[in-house]
Structures are given as structure tokens and as C-alpha cells.
Amino acid sequence: xxxxxxxxxxxxxxxxxxxxxxxxxxxxxxxxxxxxxxxxxxxxxxxxxxxxxxxxxxxxxxxxxxxxxxxxxxxxxxxxxxxxxxxxxxxxxxxxxxxxxxxxxxxxxxxxxxxxxxxxxxxxxxxxxxxxxxxxxxxxxxxxxxxxxxxxxxxxxxxxxxxxxxxxxxxxxxxxxxxxxxxxxxxxxxxxxxx
Amino acid sequence: xxxxxxxxxxxxxxxxxxxxxxxxxxxxxxxxxxxxxxxxxxxxxxxxxxxxxxxxxxxxxxxxxxxxxxxxxxxxxxxxxxxxxxxxxxxxxxxxxxxxxxxxxxxxxxxxxxxxxxxxxxxxxxxxxxxxxxxxxxxxxxxxxxxxxxxxxxxxxxxxxxxxxxxxxxxxxxxxxxxxxxxxxxxxxxxxxxxxxx
Numbered sequence: 001x002x003x004x005x006x007x008x009x010x011x012x013x014x015x016x017x018x019x020x021x022x023x024x025x026x027x028x029x030x031x032x033x034x035x036x037x038x039x040x041x042x043x044x045x046x047x048x049x050x051x052x053x054x055x056x057x058x059x060x061x062x063x064x065x066x067x068x069x070x071x072x073x074x075x076x077x078x079x080x081x082x083x084x085x086x087x088x089x090x091x092x093x094x095x096x097x098x099x100x101x102x103x104x105x106x107x108x109x110x111x112x113x114x115x116x117x118x119x120x121x122x123x124x125x126x127x128x129x130x131x132x133x134x135x136x137x138x139x140x141x142x143x144x145x146x147x148x149x150x151x152x153x154x155x156x157x158x159x160x161x162x163x164x165x166x167x168x169x170x171x172x173x174x175x176x177x178x179x180x181x182x183x184x185x186x187x188x189x190x191x192x193x194x195x
Numbered sequence: 196x197x198x199x200x201x202x203x204x205x206x207x208x209x210x211x212x213x214x215x216x217x218x219x220x221x222x223x224x225x226x227x228x229x230x231x232x233x234x235x236x237x238x239x240x241x242x243x244x245x246x247x248x249x250x251x252x253x254x255x256x257x258x259x260x261x262x263x264x265x266x267x268x269x270x271x272x273x274x275x276x277x278x279x280x281x282x283x284x285x286x287x288x289x290x291x292x293x294x295x296x297x298x299x300x301x302x303x304x305x306x307x308x309x310x311x312x313x314x315x316x317x318x319x320x321x322x323x324x325x326x327x328x329x330x331x332x333x334x335x336x337x338x339x340x341x342x343x344x345x346x347x348x349x350x351x352x353x354x355x356x357x358x359x360x361x362x363x364x365x366x367x368x369x370x371x372x373x374x375x376x377x378x379x380x381x382x383x384x385x386x387x388x389x390x391x392x393x
Contacts (some may be wrong), residue, residue: 010251046291050208092244096291112372149342154287
């Protein structure tokens with residue numbers, strides 16, 4: 001499979017960077033082709049501009065970075081997000097990647113008369129999120145995990161009918177020691193090695 | 196609520212959109228009720244929602260605020276007795292520019308503190324009411340099925356860091372794509388009426 005990995009963390013050498021390394025390693029062990037989008041490295045602009053919001057917008061006219069990302073999404077067989085969790089969800093740069101790359105006419109068709117969208121991402125057969133959290137699992141449950149539902153429910157509906165979902169979360173990061181971190185890295189690599 | 200200071204945070208790329216009308220209605224209603232309103236239009240300000248490396252590295256220090264723009268927004272938050280968010284729902288949640296406003300402005304020492312065991316404790320006790328005003332393209336049943344991430348973010352996560360004596364208000368308009376002029380006017384009236392009674 002060709003796996004598109006969308007990664008965001010502002011600090012090189014962060015724990016998330018180590019997580020990304022394990023995602024690559026695991027997928028490599030399983031023989032998959034890995035395509036990484038590092039949003040901070042490419043200085044991705046997550047703010048959807050007014051022309052992309054308008055109904056007449058055609059993603060074929062997207063700027064070069066954006067059309068490149070759209071093309072890579074449409075070529076992928078699987079999509080993986082790797083990022084920290086801030087205010088319960090994706091950092092803005094990841095949310096804005098979704099806002100802009102999942103464009104009408106690319107990731108979905110708008111059926112305005114039905115207030116519905118029809119997904120165009122039948123190519124995506126696996127969807128996974130690897131997210132680190134500062135707070136505990138209990139706190140996140142109370143807060144409702146908006147980041148989790150955004151990808152595993154909202155975006156899932158655009159993908160292949162039988163698209164499989166996976167959620168790998170590192171909770172309680174604010175109080176975690178090296179032992180827990182090491183264990184999580186191993187868990188991540190093993191999970192992707194089984195893909 | 197007696198006359199208080201209200202911070203209205205707005206995010207929409209087109210000032211002529213229905214969301215633009217909503218924020219006007221909200222500000223007018225609040226001002227009309229005698230409140231002191233600060234309005235932040237994140238698109239008009241060209242707000243950068245991406246947390247920088249320097250900010251992430253400063254996040255858990257005593258001085259997490261690294262830019263004058265963020266410092267100005269932080270001052271507005273600190274003086275707010277109520278927070279009102281007006282935005283369109285995209286992919287179930289907040290537009291990135293607004294999500295990044297939470298990421299960069301609601302930092303430790305402003306919105307929450309870390310206690311001795313590094314657990315988060317609320318720090319926006321001065322905020323007595325949290326209000327979300329949003330538009331959805333989809334129907335309510337669909338929004339429920341996909342989890343309503345934006346509502347969880349505002350009415351649970353942001354609200355949990357405020358004074359939790361009063362419930363958050365959630366004012367939502369669904370099926371915007373097929374809404375008639377009458378539907379839009381009815382929702383504007385609802386927003387005006389509700390916010391006038393803040």
C-alpha cells in the first residue's frame with residue numbers, strides 16, 4: 001500500500017518526531033510505501049482563503065503546494081495522522097490541512113440540495129490517528145475527544161466503504177516517564193508493522 | 196447578567212457571508228444590552244494560527260507568550276466576563292484559524308494552570324458564560340452521527356476551563372446550504388434575542 005502520513009509538531013526532536021519515526025519503521029517492515037507530509041517543515045498555511053470557500057472554487061486551480069497535497073491524498077491507499085492533541089483536537093496546522101486539502105471536487109462532491117456530501121476517497125482503505133495527549137484518558141473521555149471524532153467519524157465517511165480505522169493514543173503525556181514513552185513507541189511500530 | 200465585558204471571537208473568510216451577518220447581530224445585541232464588547236475578527240486581523248517552535252518551547256515556562264499580537268489577545272481574554280465564538284463549522288469543527296487561536300492564546304497562565312502534579316486546573320474563573328454560535332451545512336442527525344467535534348471543543352473543553360456555574364449556550368443553525376431567507380432571518384433573530392439576554 002501507499003500510505004500518506006500527515007505529521008505536525010513544531011519542535012524537531014520532539015516525542016512526536018520519534019513517534020513518526022516508528023510509524024515509518026513499522027510500515028517499512030510491512031513493506032508499504034510511505035509518503036510523509038511534514039506540515040511545519042513545508043510551512044503549510046492552514047488558513048482557508050476566501051476564494052477556496054466560494055462555491056465556484058475548482059481545486060484544479062489550487063496553488064502548487066495544495067494541489068501537490070491533494071494529488072498525494074488521491075494517490076494514497078491509506079491515511080495516517082501523527083500529531084499532539086491541543087484543546088482536544090488537531091493542532092491548527094492539521095485542522096487547516098483538512099479544511100483546505102479536503103476540497104469540494106477533490107475529496108468529496110457537495111450535494112447541496114440534500115445538505116450532504118458524497119465522498120470521493122474510495123481509494124482510502126485504512127485510516128489511523130496516532131495522537132499524544134498531555135492529560136489522562138479519563139479527562140479526554142469527559143472532554144469528548146473532538147480530534148478523534150473528526151478523523152474517525154467525519155472523514156471516515158468520505159473513504160472506502162470498508163475502510164478500517166485505528167486509534168493509537170498516548171495519554172497522560174504530561175506525567176509520563178521514559179518507560180511509558182518507550183513502551184508507546186514500541187506499540188506504534190508493532191501496530192504499523194502488522195498493516 | 197449586569198453589564199459586563201464580552202469578548203466575541205469571529206472566524207470567516209468572507210465578511211459578506213451569513214456568518215458576517217451573525218457576528219454583527221451578536222455584537223449589536225450585546226452592545227444594545229449595555230455590555231462592553233471586544234470583537235476579534237481573526238481573518239481581518241490575518242491571525243496566524245500556527246504555534247511556532249519558540250512558542251511550543253516556551254509553553255510550559257513562566258512566559259509562554261512570545262508575540263505582541265498574542266499578548267494583546269491574551270489581555271482581552273483576561274478582561275472578559277463572557278466568551279462568544281461565531282464561526283462556520285468545517286469538517287465538524289472549528290476553522291483552523293480559530294482552532295489556532297485556542298492553541299496560541301489560551302496558554303498556561305491564561306486559560307489554565309498546571310498544578311504540582313502537572314494536572315490542568317481551570318484559570319478562566321472570570322468567564323461566567325461561554326457561547327457558541329455556528330452554522331452547519333448538514334442536518335442535525337448527521338452532525339450527531341459524526342460526533343459534533345466543534346460543539347465538544349467549545350461547550351466542554353473551553354467551558355471546563357471557565358467558571359462552571361452556568362451552562363454554556365449553543366446556538367446552531369443546520370442545513371445552511373438549503374436554508375431560505377426566512378430560515379436565516381429566524382436564526383439571526385434567535386441569536387439577537389438570546390444574546391440580548393446574556
